[in-house]
Amino acid sequence: MSISTFVKKLSTAAIAVTVIVLGIGAVAQATVLTFDDIAPIPDNDRIPNGYGGLNWDNFDYINGSNTALSLTGYDNGRVSGDYVAFNGFGDTALVSDGIFNFNSAYLTAAWNNGLSVTVEGFKSGATLYSKTVVVDTTQPTLVNFDYLGIDELRFTSFGGVEPDYLIETGGSGTQFALDNFTFNEKVTSVPEPTLLPAILSIATVSAGSVLRRKQLKQS
Template sequence: MKNFLTVAVVAPIAALGIGTVAQAAVLTFDDIAPIPDLAEIPDGYGGFNWDNFFYKNGSDITALDTGYDNGRVSGDYVSYNGFGNQAILSDRVFDFNSAYLTAAWNDGLSVTVEGLNKGTTLYSKTVVVDTTNPTLVNFDFFGVDELRFTSFGGVEPDYLIGKGLGTQFALDNFTFNETVTPVPEPTLLSALLAVSTLSAGSVLKRKQQQKTLGKA
């Protein structure tokens, strides 16, 4: 009977998908059409719309020993913000878990990442990165439908003088959850629990009545 009561309460919640673990996906930018140098990321890649995001071959001779080269975590390609300006990706609601960031040209580059839902900023995180190594940043932005990346500041290191200039950053191994578990409103959850409890009570009462009749 105890097991039955447990099932009666849990079943409506399970039907709503509460507690479902979202499946994580990683965008490496290595599975877009191969290019010798750079190109815009096409809308639809990873299920997102991309605004001012490009992908670049970090192993190309024009990128060697720069942050584009040093920022490669998997394969040859990294993403970056075109012309050092703000870059945006958006679409459905998702969870943004983490990404590797590397400054393309300026050591001490600041990158601010904002997570929004329906135009309202829910999260904002600023990190400082260099040109020599990728930095893994755990964002943990839950239930967002848009990310805005803005980079600024930093100083060009001596070893890159004459090679390039700007506030671009390299982005690799973008990790996110493809689905977000729907959570019912508190009032709805309370109502479901109440209904489940009443249902379990009714069944228990009927079983007790059947036992009583059986003894008569």
């Protein structure tokens, strides 16, 4: 291998190492909240603030395996375990934090087939994302949101019609079941731009040392 070719390969390697080092801080592993690791309850209760590192407003969790909920979306919407989250009284519900990415979730109508659920993503009060999905009581629907760099989610449900087979249960409303809420933790800080010359300098010095050793061996 010629010296010039060797130098080119070392330079490419140095750049690659720099990119990797700078990128490490930006990678955050996705977290899946199943609502099965909160205190077990026979019926339903509020999701405590701090669950998953997030703040929850008007979100409850419920044991969907309860026989009284058979055939409802609380039962059919269970993706993992026995518990699902839902919006209390069918009203708007919020999830908030510092900065996070909302990846996906499973949504199921609790009572009304053809229920519409609008999910908005905000940052500092400004709307960055909005998506409306239509869901039924019979099975969960996986929705990929990919909302990046937000600090609040707002869930609003409306419409739909309660099917005949659920009228006998005595329940009704615009509640939806939520399961396997997947998000990324706050993005970790990356090295300051001022560190880039230093990293490149270290990589260059290392490459130079290798080159000198190679030259000595060939002399």
